[in-house]
Amino acid sequence: MKPKTNTNVIERWGIFELSLAGPSNGNPFLDVTLSAQFSYQNRVLEPDGFYDGDGVYRIRFMPDTPGEWRYTTKSNVPELDGQQGQFTCVAATTGNHGPVRVNNTFHFAYDDGTPFYSFGTTCYAWVHQGDALEEQTLETLKKAPFNKIRMCVLPKDYIYNENEPVYYPFERDEKGQSDFTRFNPEFFRHFEQRVGQLCEMGIEADIIIFHPYDRWGYCDMDAEGDYRYLRYLVTRLAAYRNVWWSMANEYDFLLDVKPMSQWDHYFHIVEEKDPYQHLRSIHNGNPAMNYDHTKPWISHVCIQHWDVKRVKEWRAAYRKPVINDECAYEGNIQRPWGNISAQELVHRFWIMVVRGGYAGHGETYMHPDDILWWSKGGVLAGESWKRIAFLREIIEDMPARGLSSMEGSFYWDVVSGGINGDDRLIYFGEHQPAQWAVGLPMEDGDYDIDLIDTWNMTITPLEKGPLPVSPPTRKKKTDKQVANPKPEAAFGVALPGKPYMALRVRPKK
Secondary structure, X not given: OOOEEOOOEEEOOOOEEEEEEOOOOOOHHHHOOEEEEEEEOOEEEOOEEEEOOOOEEEEEEOOOOOEEEEEEEEEOOHHHOOOEEEEEEEOOOOOOOOOEEEEOOOEEEEOOOOEEOOOEEEOOOHHHOOHHHHHHHHHHHHHOOOOEEEEEOOOOOEOOEOOOXXXXXXXXXXXXXXXXXXXXXXXXXXXHHHHHHHHXXXXXXXXXXXXXXXXXXXXXXXXXXXXXXXXXXXHHHOOOOOEEEEEEOOHHHHOOOOOHHHHHHHHHHHHHHOOOOOOEEOOOOOOXXXXXXXXXXXXXXXXXXXXXXXXXXXXXXXXXXXXXXXXXXXXXOOOHHHOEOHHHHHHHHHHHHHOOOEEEEOEXXXXXXXXOHHHHOOOOOOOHHHHHHHHHHHHHOOOOOOOEEOOOOOHHHHOEEEEEOXXXXXXXXXXXXXXXXXXXXXXXXXXXXXXXXXXOOEEEEEOOEEOOOOOXXXXXXXXXXXXXXXXXXXXXXXXXXXXXXXXXXXXXX
């Protein structure tokens, strides 16, 4: 998706862009202020404008209501001040559902009401790898099930990611020193090009604004430099409907230079400068250092934790959607966060989703050129993504409200049971029962029950019937043979007695 410059017609949730010529002398990033009031009937929104280099200033606006919109610019520079115009906002085209919002407390939906189920992946530095690898990443995403991608704005310096970026966010001198008062428009134009391409593919860009993995001095900017960078970024990108704001990846690793009060202020700047109030979150490193997600400027919980069964605890604590975007990555590197099996990652996805949350994917397989998906993109080498696609199909075939944990029994602290209206999804995970009745409706003939093999991606209809009494057992040779107690319900389903199975229960159509 590209902004439409100085056009008279724009689709709903598209980008209208006003381009103006102005001064290039001095430091336009500091010296020039620019904004515009966009009005529709009695509504007024006022996005800021930005300097895009070579004497060009831009203001971007995302209309959310069809009809006639008018605008008037405001600036401290005469040639940019008082510019007026209008355009017509028309109905959205196919596939354009608007920005994603929180819906039904723990879930998401697009602005037009279409449900959004988060099935995301992580490619931290993919936009810093050059056109060939970046285009390969986009081609891979076209075939993958992911509808959200976590991506850093600033270049990254970390294991398997030590190459120089193609573009730098600030002007640099011959020694490579950055001038944090002057942005590099070419860097931001490239970044927003990739965000626009993701939008065209129906993928949300979960934009990570700060991170601790740096060798260029970006982590060492003072507070005013951080605030200036943040305002410029939000001003350029807020009009893209697929933007999510993630204040940081592993924010707590930066607390020695950016105290908690500063992180709170970052959120206030985004609140102030984003007229469309895109989703906002922040990501922890240490599992014991979660940000206080109850704060009102946080829209949803983004968390890093291996123990996915705690999703019920997080939902109860924060009363917001929960995305465990880093529950460990499928791969074979030395670090423990990057060497779980594909089957284990699929297992963690199922637990998160069935218990009413969402999970994030990542791949960290060793590569001779250090092209690991989790950071640089490229191609997917693993097996979990195919099974995640299978899970997404199952969830999107359920009612639109989203899953909530089944409660009322200790069973659901062990086995993962989710309920959505009259539909139920029971995931056994590491458990391998030979029969099951708990949580099944007992009205014969009213429900269809399917056995789901989460790894082999098969769905097999089951018939509910009488459960047999288990055979006699004895603990010691001297004990008398004692029959196991009767099952908890007279009717249920027979199961294959192997792990990673699930049951889908839904009313007959």
